[in-house]
Amino acid sequence: MITNIIWLVLLTFVPTLELRWSIPIGIYSGVIETPFFTFTGFGMDPFFVLLVCIIANMILGPIAYFFATRIVFIFTRIPIIKKLYDWWCSKLLKKKDFVEKYGVLAIIFFVGMPIPGSGSWGGAFSASILNIKFKDYLIGNTIGVIIAGIIIFLLTMGIFSFF
Numbered sequence: 001m002i003t004n005i006i007w008l009v010l011l012t013f014v015p016t017l018e019l020r021w022s023i024p025i026g027i028y029s030g031v032i033e034t035p036f037f038t039f040t041g042f043g044m045d046p047f048f049v050l051l052v053c054i055i056a057n058m059i060l061g062p063i064a065y066f067f068a069t070r071i072v073f074i075f076t077r078i079p080i081i082k083k084l085y086d087w088w089c090s091k092l093l094k095k096k097d098f099v100e101k102y103g104v105l106a107i108i109f110f111v112g113m114p115i116p117g118s119g120s121w122g123g124a125f126s127a128s129i130l131n132i133k134f135k136d137y138l139i140g141n142t143i144g145v146i147i148a149g150i151i152i153f154l155l156t157m158g159i160f161s162f163f
Contacts, residue, residue: 004042005052012056015121019149021115022053024156041106046157054149057120059139061111064124065134072125092129107132107140112147114155120145 011022025032029043042049076082099106108131111123122139127137 002043003043006043008044008052009056012053016116016119018060018117018119018121019053019057019145019152020116022056023049023149023152026053027153027156035082038147043111046119046153050153054145057145057149061120061124061145062134062138063122064121065127065137065141068124074130089129092126096130099126099132104136104140104143107137108144108147111141111144112151112153114148119148 008022008026010020011025016020024041025039026042026044026049027046028039032039032041042133072085076085104108107123107127110118110126111120112118123141123144125139126132
């Protein structure tokens with residue numbers, strides 16, 4: 001059981017995957033096949049998985065925020081990553097007025113969208129590039145993580161299959 005919890009936390013800490021993978025893997029009990037990997041689900045209690053993954057993702061947010069600039073500094077020494085980073089920054093800086101206008105709500109929306117690239121990692125890098133205050137990021141990240149966790153949980157449990 002403790003090994004599965006550690007794996008859930010580690011999966012939640014993986015950039016772009018975060019809750020989008022850890023919740024389904026924690027809940028499903030069968031084999032999950034993807035184009036790249038095959039996983040065996042843990043078959044754990046769904047609400048326990050939701051709680052563990054949300055808490056892990058909430059903890060990830062402040063860590064990612066504080067290390068965002070340091071990580072960028074290291075990886076942008078690689079030319080292709082530098083080029084992608086510059087492209088991303090140019091796109092992001094076009095949204096600066098939107099973020100300044102809506103503040104915490106913009107962060108909530110970005111972190112809460114359960115799509116790859118959003119989430120705590122993406123929110124932390126965006127917040128550091130746009131010089132968003134830590135307090136605003138922390139509030140937006142916390143609420144966004146809860147929203148994303150609930151959406152992924154409901155999708156995993158098949159709640160949206162009725163629609």
